[in-house]
Amino acid sequence: MQKGFMVVFDGSNGAGKTTVINEVKKYLIAKGIDVTLTREPGGTVIGEKIREVILDPRTPEMTDITELMLFGAGRAQHIQEKIKPALKAGKVVISDRFDAATFSFQHYARGIPLDTITQINDLALAGFSPDMNIILDLDPIEGLKRVKSRGEGLDRLEDEKLDFLIKARNGYLTQAKLQPKKFTVVDASQPKEVVLNHVITIIDALLKTVENYESL
DSSP: OOOOOOOOEEEEESHHHHHHHHHHHHHHHHHTOOOOEEEEEEESSSHHHHHHHHHTOOOOOHHHHHHHHHHHHHHHHHHHIIIIHHHHHHHHHESSSSSHIIIIIIIIOOOOOOHHHHHHHHHHTTTTOOSEEEEEOHHHHHHHHHHHHHTOOOTTTTTTTTTHHHHHHHHHHHHHHOOTEEEEEEEOOOOOHHHHHHHHHHHHHHHHSSSOTTTO
């Protein structure tokens, strides 16, 4: 049986994660690879209910620690119920956000101590780690323009002040510098085709490092 692996797409709001994820899914399926798409917060029935609470713009009174623990609870369920079974079945798991987002938003942007973030995240992960984080990097000002152009309302995190979003972006870039083997940054301000080609190159390189995918 093929060994499954997990790729996370993360980064600035409006950077095009959904479009890239769908194109990567098509690319992998064309190569005969089973793909499981998922997201955080969310991914499971419990996780989706937690997502509703976290992103609801009508709950501005939510405390930072409450938010952090909700993310942790959803992640613990996500890993055990959906991610690990998919990997065990030899699938490629593609997630729209994962734990890098928690460090960016809750530590770098909100200012929750790193030790506190790590403690909650380690409890949720229980030793698990994705194989690669692909950060679609975009200036938050441009990201907000793209999000607003969709004509949809902003969720509770998208509606944060610009300074918060800038700090979160810097958090992703800092993590990428600290863990270059686990993170790759892609300039999402480039044309869609350029971004996608860059991402596919990363995916192909990752396929070559994973057992039993080398001949595909």
